[in-house]
Amino acid sequence: xxxxxxxxxxxxxxxxxxxxxxxxxxxxxxxxxxxxxxxxxxxxxxxxxxxxxxxxxxxxxxxxxxxxxxxxxxxxxxxxxxxxxxxxxxxxxxxxxxxxxxxxxxxxxxxxxxxxxxxxxxxxxxxxxxxxxxxxxxxxxxxxxxxxxxxxxxxxxxxxxxxxxxxxxxxxxxxxxxxxxxxxxxxxxxxxxxxxxxxxxxxxxxxxxxxxxxxxxxxxxxxxxxxxxxxxxxxxxxxxxxxxxxxxxxxxxxxxxxxxxxxxxxxxxxxxxxxxxxxxxxxxxxxxxxxxxxxxxxxxxxxxxxxxxxxxxxxxxxxxxxxxxxxxxxxxxxxxxxxxxxxxxxxxxxxxxxxxxxxxxxxxxxxxxxxxxxxxxxxxxxxxxxxxxxxxxxxxxxxxxxxxxxxxxxxxxxxxxxxxxxxxxxxxxxxxxxxxxxxxxxxxxxxxxxxxxxxxxxxxxxxxxxxxxxxxxxxxxxxxxxxxxxxxxxxxxxxxxxxxxxxxxxxxxxxxxxxxxxxx
Amino acid sequence: xxxxxxxxxxxxxxxxxxxxxxxxxxxxxxxxxxxxxxxxxxxxxxxxxxxxxxxxxxxxxxxx
Numbered sequence: 001x002x003x004x005x006x007x008x009x010x011x012x013x014x015x016x017x018x019x020x021x022x023x024x025x026x027x028x029x030x031x032x033x034x035x036x037x038x039x040x041x042x043x044x045x046x047x048x049x050x051x052x053x054x055x056x057x058x059x060x061x062x063x064x065x066x067x068x069x070x071x072x073x074x075x076x077x078x079x080x081x082x083x084x085x086x087x088x089x090x091x092x093x094x095x096x097x098x099x100x101x102x103x104x105x106x107x108x109x110x111x112x113x114x115x116x117x118x119x120x121x122x123x124x125x126x127x128x129x130x131x132x133x134x135x136x137x138x139x140x141x142x143x144x145x146x147x148x149x150x151x152x153x154x155x156x157x158x159x160x161x162x163x164x165x166x167x168x169x170x171x172x173x174x175x176x177x178x179x180x181x182x183x184x185x186x187x188x189x190x191x192x193x194x195x196x197x198x199x200x201x202x203x204x205x206x207x208x209x210x211x212x213x214x215x216x217x218x219x220x221x222x223x224x225x226x227x228x229x230x231x232x233x234x235x236x237x238x239x240x241x242x243x244x245x246x247x248x249x250x251x252x253x254x255x256x257x258x259x260x261x262x263x264x265x266x267x268x269x270x271x272x273x274x275x276x277x278x279x280x281x282x283x284x285x286x287x288x289x290x291x292x293x294x295x296x297x298x299x300x301x302x303x304x305x306x307x308x309x310x311x312x313x314x315x316x317x318x319x320x321x322x323x324x325x326x327x328x329x330x331x332x333x334x335x336x337x338x339x340x341x342x343x344x345x346x347x348x349x350x351x352x353x354x355x356x357x358x359x360x361x362x363x364x365x366x367x368x369x370x371x372x373x374x375x376x377x378x379x380x381x382x383x384x385x386x387x388x389x390x391x392x393x394x395x396x397x398x399x400x401x402x403x404x405x406x407x408x409x410x411x412x413x414x415x416x417x418x419x420x421x422x423x424x425x426x427x428x429x430x431x432x433x434x435x436x437x438x439x440x441x442x443x444x445x446x447x448x449x450x451x452x453x454x455x456x457x458x459x460x461x462x463x464x465x466x467x468x469x470x471x472x473x474x475x476x477x478x479x480x481x482x483x484x485x486x487x488x489x490x491x492x493x494x495x496x497x498x499x500x501x502x503x504x505x506x507x508x509x510x511x512x513x514x515x516x517x518x519x520x
Numbered sequence: 521x522x523x524x525x526x527x528x529x530x531x532x533x534x535x536x537x538x539x540x541x542x543x544x545x546x547x548x549x550x551x552x553x554x555x556x557x558x559x560x561x562x563x564x565x566x567x568x569x570x571x572x573x574x575x576x577x578x579x580x581x582x583x584x
Contacts, residue, residue: 092531136533
């Protein structure tokens with residue numbers, strides 16, 4: 001099967017975002033409109049952008065709704081250690097508790113242990129609404145353990161949404177089973193729609209009792225992925241496609257991937273940066289394959305905006321992550337700790353808590369609408385900037401600069417505030433003291449931003465950020481993010497208009513590759 | 521005639537266990553072991569030993 005490859009390079013994409021005119025796919029899970037690349041549904045969408053029954057499925061799912069991810073938590077249980085393919089960006093041997101990336105866990109669980117853990121977490125974190133099985137291998141290469149976990153959970157915690165992620169090789173064989181347990185969200189990792197690209201990513205697959213390599217392996221995987229996606233779409237299961245952006249291998253090809261998966265009804269497309277460092281021991285890590293820069297990632301994501309709906313808030317979680325996206329509380333729920341816990345699953349208490357979360361969430365949306373109404377008025381300049389935000393959830397600017405392990409990135413214009421991603425950083429403040437050697441890496445991670453919005457910031461990092469040209473802002477502490485960002489931006493444009501400051505564009509930023517140091 | 525798993529490189533992923541046509545593989549202390557009395561190296565059953573074909577760690581499963 002021959003698929004035309006896009007002739008654009010990543011450099012072309014960076015030079016002009018709108019250079020790519022991807023024709024709208026003929027059919028699809030939900031339509032997207034051209035405009036300024038605004039998708040009409042998907043992760044950044046609200047209740048008015050999609051059919052009611054689909055909004056009902058995604059509204060409290062932190063991975064499927066960008067709005068929900070500020071308020072609702074997810075957890076992964078590591079019941080699926082086996083895998084049926086090998087990827088050049090994955091090394092299953094490496095297992096470190098300070099590492100945060102897919103495929104990594106600290107403890108494997110049996111289905112019974114997993115259920116106990118889910119019930120314990122659900123009681124402790126009532127905004128936990130979603131349970132996913134994401135490995136550390138492949139959920140469907142461990143069908144017995146995966147579906148036994150789902151069966152037990154459906155009995156004991158019927159309000160928790162179930163989802164799984166897979167490479168797709170075994171997917172067509174398990175679509176019936178997936179529907180039987182009301183799994184209504186499935187993630188498929190699809191990095192290519194052309195086996196010639198695929199053979200550079202997958203050294204082998206285990207298929208029909210054989211280890212198959214090269215082009216043939218990638219071709220089988222590709223065909224199974226497309227078949228599985230089509231089958232899920234036909235059954236009304238929502239799908240998210242994860243693609244790992246590997247510079248020089250599949251960067252411009254992902255536009256083709258986007259078009260093909262959208263055509264087959266994919267609900268969301270999540271383009272993630274390759275995580276690659278020699279110490280991970282992966283093939284890509286060892287042969288020096290680099291990951292993309294922040295602007296390279298954004299260029300490909302922006303080029304795909306006309307296709308399937310893009311997810312921008314993925315945190316590339318571990319296969320045993322617990323909590324809001326961007327936080328990981330798995331340390332609090334080890335097997336030993338769960339054994340000691342008295343777990344009472346109180347579904348009414350969870351509902352009551354979630355009602356309070358809903359009220360907070362509504363207030364955030366209203367604040368954004370109000371801020372947009374005042375911000376856009378009377379301004380005709382076309383300045384566009386990125387800002388970094390320190391938040392520990394609830395959709396507010398409520399985190400101390402020194403406590404942030406990630407910053408959320410928003411793109412601002414006079415008439416819009418759009419979440420475009422997040423940047424992981426090393427903790428600046430450790431044991432009450434600022435670590436000055438961490439600061440340059442934080443500056444690098446948000447170097448393309450004009451300002452950083454925080455609840456509070458010390459004098460030292462404040463001066464350093466100013467010297468790097470990033471404005472530290474604590475004037476909007478504890479306000480809702482979009483309102484705070486738009487208020488700062490109105491003030492910024494005011495200062496530019498009055499000649500007080502000169503607007504300059506910012507450089508690129510780096511995506512953090514090293515081991516994640518958990519907050520001690 | 522049997523295969524064996526080198527415990528120090530086994531990740532304990534369990535991929536080999538269900539592939540064995542002779543149910544010769546079981547978990548032992550976090551990693552997996554092959555019962556040499558049951559192992560046939562898949563001779564007459566498959567082209568190559570199934571445990572080796574599915575194992576993600578090169579060189580982890582060898583001839584005993």
